[in-house]
Amino acid sequence: MEDISEFIKKIEFEIDEIESETINPETKFRELEEWSSMMGLIFIALIDTEYDVTVNGDDLINCVTVQDLYNVVKSKIQ
Amino acid sequence: MTPFDLKNKTILVTGASSGIGRQVAISANKMGANIIATGRDEERLKETIDLLTGEDSQYIVADLLEQNDINQLVEKIPSLDGVVHCAGIVRPYPVKFISTDVLHQIFDINYEAQVLLMSQITRKKKLNKKASIVFSSSIAADHPYKGGALYAGSKAALEAFSKVIALEFSHMEIRSNCIASAMVKTPMFETAETQGTKERMDEHIKKYPLGVGYPEDVANTAIYLLSNASKWMTGQTITLDGGFLLGDF
Numbered sequence A: 001m002e003d004i005s006e007f008i009k010k011i012e013f014e015i016d017e018i019e020s021e022t023i024n025p026e027t028k029f030r031e032l033e034e035w036s037s038m039m040g041l042i043f044i045a046l047i048d049t050e051y052d053v054t055v056n057g058d059d060l061i062n063c064v065t066v067q068d069l070y071n072v073v074k075s076k077i078q
Numbered sequence B: 001m002t003p004f005d006l007k008n009k010t011i012l013v014t015g016a017s018s019g020i021g022r023q024v025a026i027s028a029n030k031m032g033a034n035i036i037a038t039g040r041d042e043e044r045l046k047e048t049i050d051l052l053t054g055e056d057s058q059y060i061v062a063d064l065l066e067q068n069d070i071n072q073l074v075e076k077i078p079s080l081d082g083v084v085h086c087a088g089i090v091r092p093y094p095v096k097f098i099s100t101d102v103l104h105q106i107f108d109i110n111y112e113a114q115v116l117l118m119s120q121i122t123r124k125k126k127l128n129k130k131a132s133i134v135f136s137s138s139i140a141a142d143h144p145y146k147g148g149a150l151y152a153g154s155k156a157a158l159e160a161f162s163k164v165i166a167l168e169f170s171h172m173e174i175r176s177n178c179i180a181s182a183m184v185k186t187p188m189f190e191t192a193e194t195q196g197t198k199e200r201m202d203e204h205i206k207k208y209p210l211g212v213g214y215p216e217d218v219a220n221t222a223i224y225l226l227s228n229a230s231k232w233m234t235g236q237t238i239t240l241d242g243g244f245l246l247g248d249f
């Protein structure tokens, strides 16, 4: 899997509410002001589309930071 | 004898291996119907059949995404007095990520399969006069939710299709109606829970004055629609939502 900076770029590009260069691996994404259940769906669909990996709502809830999410996606690819 | 009696009626139930379809098979059988239960999972279909009484019910394994399976299913079934379509899947997908793949995944089973099944059944003259067709819609068809483009769209399409069946076969007094349910406790409910989160689902169910639905609630409505009690009802959708759409949030 590509490294985390590419992963972050994709999130910033695909999710309208997130401006570019505003998140980093330590960002607690569910604590973002813009966070909503719709954004959760967009994360899930983005990951499905880009990495062909299925994460579910509970996976998201179990992640605190962007790094955690990256790790989950990475572990599911392998 | 009640007007809801289904004695001597033969009813085909799709999605009979799980959830609402299984309960429709059980409840309709209790009212006297012979059931033809279909689905993909043979073990779970057998479990459904084991819960039925009488000798004339049977299961037929069929993947409704395969035209061959549909043809063989229709070949094997006797003439029907009713069909209850309960096969279906749910998957939320935001519009901006919809691809042909995802679109097909949802529409193929939620819409296309039911259209092709009805086309074969009617072409092969497997519907008796006064037969009743029931489709499983959802309140999402009229009250969609974010991420529901494909699911809500497939159910809206199904409701339109049901009305066309009602028109095209009215000369045989064949009727077609939909049941549009809000959330019902089935394996699909659990899938929806993991697609979102349990927390979110709990919040949603709190808005139902009568609480979450159970498969019996849908099955009992299906009995009404299958029976002669509803002989003047066709082309309609019955909403079952525990009062949710009254909107007292």
Ligand SMILES: NC(=O)c1ccc[n+]([C@@H]2O[C@H](COP(=O)([O-])OP(=O)(O)OC[C@H]3O[C@@H](n4cnc5c(N)ncnc54)[C@H](OP(=O)(O)O)[C@@H]3O)[C@@H](O)[C@H]2O)c1
Pocket (backbone or CB within 6 Å): B014, B015, B016, B017, B018, B019, B020, B021, B038, B039, B040, B041, B042, B044, B062, B063, B064, B065, B085, B086, B087, B088, B089, B090, B109, B136, B137, B138, B139, B180, B181, B182, B183, B184, B185, B186, B187, B188, B189
């Ligand atoms: N539960 C709810 O809250 C709710 C609310 C509104 C509407 N509905 C609708 O009600 C219907 C039944 O839902 P449910 O909750 O009972 O779902 P469920 O427990 O998940 O059962 C779905 C059924 O569909 C069958 N199915 C799926 N793909 C199939 C295929 N390719 N070929 C043949 N059969 C297939 C499954 O058979 P196998 O397992 O054997 O493959 C299973 O029996 C669905 O149309 C759903 O959209 C449900």
